[in-house]
Amino acid sequence: MSSYIDVVHPERHAPYLDIPDDVVDYLHYLDFVKLRSPRTVNGYYLDLRGFFRYMMQRWQRVADDTPPEEIDLTGITTADIRTITKHDIFDFLDHARSADNGPKARARKLSALKGFFNYMCTQVNRLAANPTENISLGSPARALPKYLTRDEAVTLLSNIQSDFYERDYCILTLFLNCGMRLAELVTIDMGDFRDDTIRIVGKGSKERLVYLNDACLDALQRYKKVRASLPNLVDRDALFVSKRTGKRLSARRIEQIVARCLQSAGLSGRGFSPHKLRHTAATLMYQGGVDMLALKEILGHENVSTTQIYTHINREQLKKAVAASPLATQKYVEQKPSAPDAPDPNDGEYSPDGSESR
Structure with a gap:
């Protein structure tokens, strides 16, 4: 990553000093x-x-x-x-x-x-011709999202090792239940909550409201209680702060927290990340019967075509349907030896005189 983005304050950038x-x-x-x-x-x-x-x-x-x-x-x-x-x-x-x-x-x-x-x-009318006009590479194949199963998500939440347990548990709970992006979670402020909803600022500074379930509300209540007792709280508006400095956590620090929790749960080395936790939330909601349009709103997608990638879950459902067949456990039966049948003159394979038909 270049020096253009300030890691701690991703809304800021340095002057462009190395480009035309x-x-x-x-x-x-x-x-x-x-x-x-x-x-x-x-x-x-x-x-x-x-x-x-x-x-x-x-x-x-x-x-x-x-x-x-x-x-x-x-x-x-x-x-x-x-x-x-x-x-x-x-x-x-x-x-x-x-x-x-x-x-x-x-x-x-x-x-x-x-x-x-x-x-x-x-x-700005600085060029008369556009050299990229009519150039197309086609649409790249979209990879299926990687996600944790429900049991793996429970394992992750049950094996958090942290010196700020309430905060890290809350971070994972919001990721796994609300499907928010890393950049969205980093910028959450204390004033973004109202009753059982949270205001999330997504891509393009577009705002959306996401409802919080009981697990999220409970995790938030427990974390806020501990957060209020921090002796050196600097960024008072920020929801997630450092225990040591009292400042807002950076995106990189949250990535490290997630990686450490995955490791303690025995789930490291499999390509999981904060964005994969977003995929996990979306996948589990879809498995639970959430409508595609509702899921689009929760995730903050511009178009439902982006959300439709989660229909890969249908494959699991089809697999289970086939496995439920009464004959799914039928064992292979060896063919019993028997004498060959006499040729049937009416099956089109042999001519009446016994020669092969053409």
């Missing part, structure tokens, strides 16, 4: 006009920086073996960008594939390039 001025203008446009989230803008920053580092080598302005971080992009002008062709875009995408970037990563890079060149053509 046109790219700086575009990122500010995304930030202030389009109101994209800091992490979304940071993703565009990284992809566009990588593209122009590639172009510096393609333009032969640096040696091929120059470390990427030593390539100075600040001298790239609008006139330089005007020389970029569709062929350059294709070669960059091919270069990304040879560098082990999967279909999803290449599609993301192309999206960043399309957004930038469209801005240059239509918003």
Whole structure:
């Protein structure tokens, strides 16, 4: 991750000091006009920086073996960008594939390039032609979400080893019951609760209300009681704070907490993460009969097509249905030896004179 994102305060970023001025203008446009989230803008920053580092080598302005971080992009002008062709875009995408970037990563890079060149053509009129026009990589295959089973989720909650047990139990409980994103959980404030609901600020600063079940309300009550007794509470608005410093927990710190809890539960090394706990919440809710449109609202998805990935649970239900057949446990029966039957003259396989029919 670049220095653009402040880990402790993900809504802040440092000045852009290592990219062309046109790219700086575009990122500010995304930030202030389009109101994209800091992490979304940071993703565009990284992809566009990588593209122009590639172009510096393609333009032969640096040696091929120059470390990427030593390539100075600040001298790239609008006139330089005007020389970029569709062929350059294709070669960059091919270069990304040879560098082990999967279909999803290449599609993301192309999206960043399309957004930038469209801005240059239509918003500020600095380019007459868009080199990314009509370039498509197709839709990358969507992987099925990885999630914990119900028993594994119970095991996780039952084996937390922590010096701030109430806080860490509450963190896991909210992840597993509300299906919120890591960035959403980090930014929860004490004032975001009302009765049995929580206000969550999701992608694009979009707000949604999520109802809290009894497990969440109980975990919150127990944690808030301990939190109130902290002697050095600094970030009084923040829900989840450090026991030592009293400051809001960072996203990275919560990742560490989740990893430690997974390890103590014997669930480490299997690719689980805070985002997989979000998948777990969605999967278990869908298994419990939650309507797809309701699940979309709970998760804060823009389109129900994103939520439909959780219909993979139907496969488990179909598997159980087949297993419930009365013949599911029938053992294999060896064929009993018998004399071969005489040929049937009417089955079309033999002619009346005994020769094989054609």
